[in-house]
Amino acid sequence: MQQRPFEDRRDTGRRLAQALLERGAGVDPVVLGLPRGGVPVAAEVATVLGAPLDVLVVRKLGLPRHPEVAMGAIGERGARVVNDDVVRFGGVSSHDLAAVERRERAELDSRIARFRGGTAPLDLTGRTAIVVDDGVATGATARVACAVARASGAASVVLAVPVGAADAVAELAASPGIDAVVCLMVPPFFMAVGQHYVDFRQTSDAEVQQILRAHR
Template identity: 75%
Template sequence: MTALSSPGYTEAGQEVFGQVEHFTDRRDAGRRLARAFAGRRIERPVVLGLPRGGVPVAAEVARALGAPLDVLVVRKLGLPRQPEVAMGAIGERGSRVLNDDVLRLGGISAATLAEVERRERAELEARVSRFRGGASPVELTGRTAVIVDDGVATGATARVACLVAHELGAASVIVAMPVGAPDSLAELAAMPEVDEVVCLSAPGGFMAVGMHYLDFAQTTDAEVQRILEAARSGDDAPG
């Protein structure tokens, strides 16, 4: 686990930069999160926002790092009768990771797995089209994937994203968020695919991400599109 110089370091291995309780909005949170990377040299970074709320946060981090910005669209492959239990996950370009233990214990046939994947991949591709349009994804092979969300509650989406980024060839994976539940951060930090977890605030009484924002209005598909288009064109001045 790579360590940053910070006021606190938890036993789980994640950095906690102070105890910021409230952010004005996602842009403000992103600017504060970006400062956690100040002065660092990150090898060939690509900043990946988790749609939708993570994208405005990620845009500020990408600007500070001078790194390309993209989205990382992922889908969990849930058991047919227990969709909350992940038997795997999928991402773009055919990436797929499977939980062999869950597949075996669930008695999942190849045909059942294929049907679940077909359904989830259709939804994944629809979301990719909405968010990115016809633009190609940023290549991750051999690069540092900096995965950013607006906060982590259960951590399920972030864990899936880390697996998929690793599957897509990222040389290292950093997960960053303004606020998170301590237990979920510990689970992320324990993943072999994760090299580092950066979090500004991990309050012991964590209840919900939105409670730590003064403005937590839903990020729209159109806003994600605008942010990505601006980043690709270089017109990414703060809004």
Template identity: 60%
Template sequence: MGDVVVVGLPRGGVPVAFQVARALGAPLDVILVRKLGVPYQPELGFGAIGEGGVRVVNPDVVRLARLTDDEMAAVERRERAELERRARRFRGAREPVDLAGRTVIVVDDGIATGGTARAACQVARAHGASMVVLAVPVGAPETIASLRGDADEIVCLDTPDHFYAIGAWYEDFTQTSDEDVMECLHRA
């Protein structure tokens, strides 16, 4: 599995990714993304950023929200600082695993709206992944269908008609801590 790398979305996706990486004998890393939210409507993303200066922007949202370059830059500065803080916290001095030319399996604990998963797939591709596989235990059926253009392949074990929330499909959905994430990365 030398050409495969498993990346988990912190925090909840990392323990799931740990199990996938262990089963495949593949390296594990985190994939850090931050949504770029419209200033007056932060839940509406106009794009996303990832490590290594990766920036993905949706020009339709930028146009419809009439965002200026200064507004976008201010949001990106704030989110870039948080992304770098989290990278230092989770990895310490360790470099991210190189994704270029590899099959990258992006793992989360589930998918509700799909914004973070979409951004993670785009960031993996921008880092040169030759193939992007999105793997989750559970997801909302319509969201999983909408992500087909962002990943080369989607593996979702369950797409219940009455989805409600990710936590409803787990026996134990205790919040994953930063320490849990670091422990998984260390053990891998």
């Protein structure tokens, strides 16, 4: 595994792209960046692979009393994934689930408008979706993003991240909805994603918008 710290998100993107080229990028790939930090990483991946870039806007549906625990996720074009086991375990009623979904749908729509500016998402039907983020801590966001990519018609889903916590990476790799996980660094003592970057400054909405416009 790669142990040298990453210079910045562009550096991670170039390194990830090389790893994807070595393993094969799949059939008709589309690179999907998770906003905000995953988009500059994904932009470099898309450039090296010669693949189209898009943003994958998702919202986790968290348990009402424990919002950090995902009971599902929603995405564009009505994509919706619900984990019935977590819903039952959390004792969530249909009314409570609907309330959480309404709230998260409003935030999802706001982010879509902000990042897309009226541009339709790329069609994933029958294609390889390469879902990219700048790192994985718990894996919750990556898991729901991959589920939404699959629900949007992707034939194959690859998660590509520069660094991740060992437990989270192992769980993601074992997920039936993810065909492959490409992770360059799995540190034995993981504290935070930013710990493995020299420059981990926050990515702004404006930067995401500029990157997406340039790639369109």
